[in-house]
Amino acid sequence: MAEVSESNTGQDEKRRRRSRKGEARRTEILSAAMQRFAEDGYQNSAIGDVARDVGLSLPGLLHHFPTKVDLLLAILDKRDLECESFIGPYRSDLRGLLKGMVEVFRRNAEMIEVVRAFAILNAESLMKGHPAKAWFLDRATQLQNDIAATFDQAVTDGSIDGKIDGKAMAAELIAVMDGLQMLWLRDPARFDMVGGLEAYISRLLASLGLEG
Amino acid sequence: MAEVSESNTGQDEKRRRRSRKGEARRTEILSAAMQRFAEDGYQNSAIGDVARDVGLSLPGLLHHFPTKVDLLLAILDKRDLECESFIGPYRSDLRGLLKGMVEVFRRNAEMIEVVRAFAILNAESLMKGHPAKAWFLDRATQLQNDIAATFDQAVTDGSIDGKIDGKAMAAELIAVMDGLQMLWLRDPARFDMVGGLEAYISRLLASLGLEG
DNA sequence: GTCTATATCTTGATAGAC
DNA sequence: GTCTATCAAGATATAGAC
DSSP, X not given: OOSGGGTTHHHHHHHHHSOHHHHHHHHHHHHHHHHHHHHHTTTTOOHHHHHHHXXXXXXHHHHHSSSHHHHHHHHHHHHHHHHTTSSGGGTTOHHHHHHHHHHHHHHHTTOHHHHHXXXXXXXXXXXXXXXXXXXXXXXXXXXXXXXXXXXXXXXXXXXXXXXXXXXXXXXXXXXXXXXXXXXXXXXXXXXXXXXXXXHHHHHHHHHTTOOO | OOSGGGTTHHHXXXXXXXXXXXXXXXXXXXXXXXXXXXXXXXXXXXHHHHHHHTTOXXXXXXXXXXXXXXXXXXXXXXXXHHHTTSSGGGTTOXXXXXXXXXXXXXXXXXXXXHHHHHHHHHXXXXXXXXXXXXXXXXXXXHHXXXXXXXXXXXHHHTSSOTTOOHHHHHHHHHHHHHXXXXXXXXXXXXXXXXXXXXXXXXXXXXXXXXXX
């Protein structure tokens, strides 16, 4: 606890030790694996196929990620890094947060494979003993807490009605986003995920007295 | 088309031919399989385990359901029958429909294994080539159309604002229900799925001018 | 870092007896 | 209707050479 750099040393060291070529391979593999997981889920994907996708034999792949679970966790870790600053910029302002979520959806609509992979993994992680169970639970909890805090602060501010329950509103928001994503994934051509979220949020803002 | 009894003859005939004992076994198997699917999903469940659950060998089970897919489809068919009159009673009245959905949720909250099985299968069916893909798509489409029709009729009635888009509202409703269910499944002890839906729907009714 | 070869396990499904 | 025996396929993972 004395210094910030004390935690996480192992990871950095490992990364430093790896060669440039090895690092590139790892990236290739992660990308290919995500595409596979997006189609068949984690449990039903064969890492041998991933290996072939990047022109490697199975033991060749296992040199970089010793087990299938390691590969999955590496994908989740990467996502963690990418999304770390997801909520941050919007955290303070409720209106900004809600508008920001629409922007996230708009961006997601352009990366269907990634969204599909994480939606499938998310659902899959409900299954008993799934290796990504804890990760998705933690992530949902943290997201809910962040959103709830913004709602609660808006109540404290007096900018919205004191009756509303931040935790519950956050849960509802997450539910709507997850649900809309699933509808979109089932029929991407016909369902307008972004429009669906916009409609929900603008009605929400109106009912909170924050319209405009 | 001349007589009502003309359709569906094959199924009835098959059912008539089966012995009482065989029918009982089938029911046992379907129930056991659903529990397995609720924990591990379809793809990751071994029908050999299902067989043992009901005290049967694998070939013994395969006598009743020749393939794993047959077993899955039998479960879905059964659900179809059980849910056929799900929307029916409420179809005409929008307020009734929304209140009815809360009731369905209340009932579902008492049957977590069944809900879990169908939520998992629903998510799983997003995967490429999944045998239940068509079933869940059809079901979602039909549900959306039914709900949308009720919204549209309320618009025609003049009981709600003419600006609202029935199809979109129906999609949102389905998204909320699916999303809340997933949050509940991830942490059944702490998350109040019924309360969540009630809150959403009462806010929706208020914004439609139908509160009370 | 990457490969060949192989061990081991699990699964869905079949054949054929009772 | 149920079983034993068996098969073929596909998966993860390891050993050891290059």
